[in-house]
Amino acid sequence: MSIPLPLFIALPLASAFLLPLCGKKFKGFASLAATVVIAVLLVMSILSFGRFDVYIVGRWTIPLGINLVLDGLSALMLATISTVSFTAMLFSNRYMEQYTSKNKYLSLFLLMVTGMNGVVLSGDIFNLFVFLEIASIASYALVGFGCEHEELEAAFKYMTLGTVASMFVLFGVGVVYGNTGSLNMAVISRYVAENGINTGLAFALALFTTGFGLKAALVPFHAWLPDAHPSAPAPISAMLSGVLIKALGIYSLSRVIFNVLGISVQISWVLIALGVLSMVIGVFLAVGQWDFKRLLAYHSISQMGYVILGIGMAALILSNGGNPAWASLALLGGLFHLMNHAVFKSLLFLTSGSVEMSTGTRQLKELGGLAERLPVTRSTCTIASAAIAGVPPFNGFWSKLILVIAAVQAGLYGLAAVTVLVSIVTLISFLKVQRYVFLGELPENLKSTAEHRGLMACAMILLAILCVFMGALVIYEPFRVVVLDNAVNALSDGFAYAGKVLSAQILTGQ
Amino acid sequence: MLYSLCFLLFMIGLYCVLVKKNMIKIVIGILLMEYAVNLFLVMLGWRKLAEEAVAPIAAGGDLLDKAGTVSQLFVSRAVDPLPQALVLTSIVIGLGSLALMVAICIRIYEKYGTFDITKIRRLKG
Numbered sequence: 130m131s132i133p134l135p136l137f138i139a140l141p142l143a144s145a146f147l148l149p150l151c152g153k154k155f156k157g158f159a160s161l162a163a164t165v166v167i168a169v170l171l172v173m174s175i176l177s178f179g180r181f182d183v184y185i186v187g188r189w190t191i192p193l194g195i196n197l198v199l200d201g202l203s204a205l206m207l208a209t210i211s212t213v214s215f216t217a218m219l220f221s222n223r224y225m226e227q228y229t230s231k232n233k234y235l236s237l238f239l240l241m242v243t244g245m246n247g248v249v250l251s252g253d254i255f256n257l258f259v260f261l262e263i264a265s266i267a268s269y270a271l272v273g274f275g276c277e278h279e280e281l282e283a284a285f286k287y288m289t290l291g292t293v294a295s296m297f298v299l300f301g302v303g304v305v306y307g308n309t310g311s312l313n314m315a316v317i318s319r320y321v322a323e324n325g326i327n328t329g330l331a332f333a334l335a336l337f338t339t340g341f342g343l344k345a346a347l348v349p350f351h352a353w354l355p356d357a358h359p360s361a362p363a364p365i366s367a368m369l370s371g372v373l374i375k376a377l378g379i380y381s382l383s384r385v386i387f388n389v390l391g392i393s394v395q396i397s398w399v400l401i402a403l404g405v406l407s408m409v410i411g412v413f414l415a416v417g418q419w420d421f422k423r424l425l426a427y428h429s430i431s432q433m434g435y436v437i438l439g440i441g442m443a444a445l446i447l448s449n450g451g452n453p454a455w456a457s458l459a460l461l462g463g464l465f466h467l468m469n470h471a472v473f474k475s476l477l478f479l480t481s482g483s484v485e486m487s488t489g490t491r492q493l494k495e496l497g498g499l500a501e502r503l504p505v506t507r508s509t510c511t512i513a514s515a516a517i518a519g520v521p522p523f524n525g526f527w528s529k530l531i532l533v534i535a536a537v538q539a540g541l542y543g544l545a546a547v548t549v550l551v552s553i554v555t556l557i558s559f560l561k562v563q564r565y566v567f568l569g570e571l572p573e574n575l576k577s578t579a580e581h582r583g584l585m586a587c588a589m590i591l592l593a594i595l596c597v598f599m600g601a602l603v604i605y606e607p608f609r610v611v612v613l614d615n616a617v618n619a620l621s622d623g624f625a626y627a628g629k630v631l632s633a634q635i636l637t638g639q
Numbered sequence: 640m641l642y643s644l645c646f647l648l649f650m651i652g653l654y655c656v657l658v659k660k661n662m663i664k665i666v667i668g669i670l671l672m673e674y675a676v677n678l679f680l681v682m683l684g685w686r687k688l689a690e691e692a693v694a695p696i697a698a699g700g701d702l703l704d705k706a707g708t709v710s711q712l713f714v715s716r717a718v719d720p721l722p723q724a725l726v727l728t729s730i731v732i733g734l735g736s737l738a739l740m741v742a743i744c745i746r747i748y749e750k751y752g753t754f755d756i757t758k759i760r761r762l763k764g
Contacts, residue, residue, distance in 0.1 A: 262732045273743055279761050281747045288740055296672045307683045356762045
């Protein structure tokens with residue numbers, strides 16, 4: 130069964146504008162409708178695994194019009210986005226009752242999903258920018274949703290840096306257009322494959338690296354993330370850390386570098402440097418935190434480092450003419466870690482939301498002994514902590530193992546050592562979370578704490594199950610071929626992307 | 640040459656964002672960056688010989704036949720219309736983000752009573 134690609138964008142976009150129409154009387158209906166829309170998106174994205182599809186908008190063929198491309202990498206990102214947004218939506222049904230105007234929240238949430246789906250499906254760099262802005266503007270508003278002192282301050286900081294990042298991206302789009310005369314990724318890719326990269330395109334690549342790096346919060350550009358992610362409501366933190374920085378930052382960066390402008394030794398060292406800096410600095414800043422959500426936010430920076438490190442190592446091996454098998458392995462590790470991080474980090478943010486909702490605080494020093502009061506939260510949080518620290522058999526272990534193997538095989542022993550070291554520090558900081566939140570003395574004022582069950586627990590359990598069983602994606606061959614290998618090939622094919630898209634256009638007969 | 644002036648304007652905007660303490664001035668800096676990029680996009684479709692350039696609207700004389708094929712002369716003289724479409728889109732996006740940014744500034748002023756970002760420092764660590 131073939132699903133028309135614009136549906137991924139049109140469905141959440143239309144419902145985002147229709148939901149505010151059902152006023153206060155139909156509030157329950159609005160939440161239900163939003164959940165159904167996200168569930169439909171989830172089913173659609175799972176059905177789209179293994180497909181390669183090009184959609185020509187308005188029958189304007191490729192050099193002229195806009196096109197949407199679904200390949201392995203887009204399918205992987207779509208599935209990740211839908212999974213996390215589905216669980217976040219389940220969680221927010223109860224959690225967002227604390228805030229007013231839930232309809233506006235739902236509509237911003239759906240707009241953010243629209244933007245992210247658009248970014249991963251777009252086959253046109255200007256369109257990518259437009260969708261990136263849709264997702265970003267919705268996320269700025271959601272970070273400031275609480276309208277208290279901290280939220281507004283974080284929203285302003287996030288918005289300033291986010292808009293600067295968007296301007297860098299738009300400038301890069303302009304430079305690419307001036308140098309190649311096209312905005313379509315496939316056409317640019319063919320141009321670069323034939324003519325090589327010139328000074329203008331190299332400048333554009335630098336602009337893209339800065340812009341997308343800011344969106345992905347890689348270390349020299351990370352200042353906004355530890356403020357923005359904790360200030361948002363918990364389900365939104367889960368969305369921001371879980372998928373937004375990946376779709377807007379990592380996905381766009383790797384798409385532009387691998388498929389459009391081409392890899393080189395220099396850019397791969399830039400990626401590796403960004404990755405190592407993010408991993409090390411992120412994790413050491415995280416250890417010293419006493420705010421639950423802020424600690425998690427710093428870990429997002431560190432874990433994004435792993436993903437970029439895997440992608441950078443693959444680029445280095447490919448551009449040095451090394452064994453493509455090890456390049457594929459590094460990419461597999463990076464992309465699998467991206468999926469895993471989406472699952473366990475959103476789960477951690479949801480559990481932090483559950484703790485905050487039950488106790489009214491997220492300072493680690495004011496908590497303690499909640500293991501018996503919040504059993505579901507406690508068990509899911511333990512699973513997620515084990516996963517993020519890379520304890521077998523949880524999903525984080527497999528992706529880190531693959532990254533270490535790839536680094537050793539490529540002869541980058543230093544990077545392998547850093548990967549293991551950062552993993553150990555991660556484990557230490559999550560032991561601290563377990564110790565201060567769930568073990569130890571129960572403070573007097575938290576004696577009567579009770580857990581919120583129902584959909585909130587449901588969302589957390591769903592993600593915890595994924596944490597336990599996602600290792601199957603690498604171990605079980607058919608899953609790996611459909612889900613991960615397709616995504617890896619989409620990137621490692623490089624300029625062959627252009628040929629695939631252009632010939633698919635002819636096949637559709639338009 | 641003119642392109643580097645665009646880049647200079649972009650850098651002035653970035654400097655303003657990074658150095659200024661007043662939130663409204665930061666917003667103005669972001670706008671400067673936006674205008675620099677928009678100017679750059681418009682200039683991509685610009686032709687050097689101004690007297691030769693025509694608007695990219697094919698009128699009666701520019702069409703060779705009823706099927707709508709345009710003459711080579713028109714193609715060589717018309718300015719590139721695509722950057723203008725890009726600029727329109729980017730202006731609209733810029734308007735949306737400007738409105739949100741100013742709204743956040745107003746709310747912050749209500750809460751903190753100041754526009755000075757050095758005094759708005761509850762988040763740290």
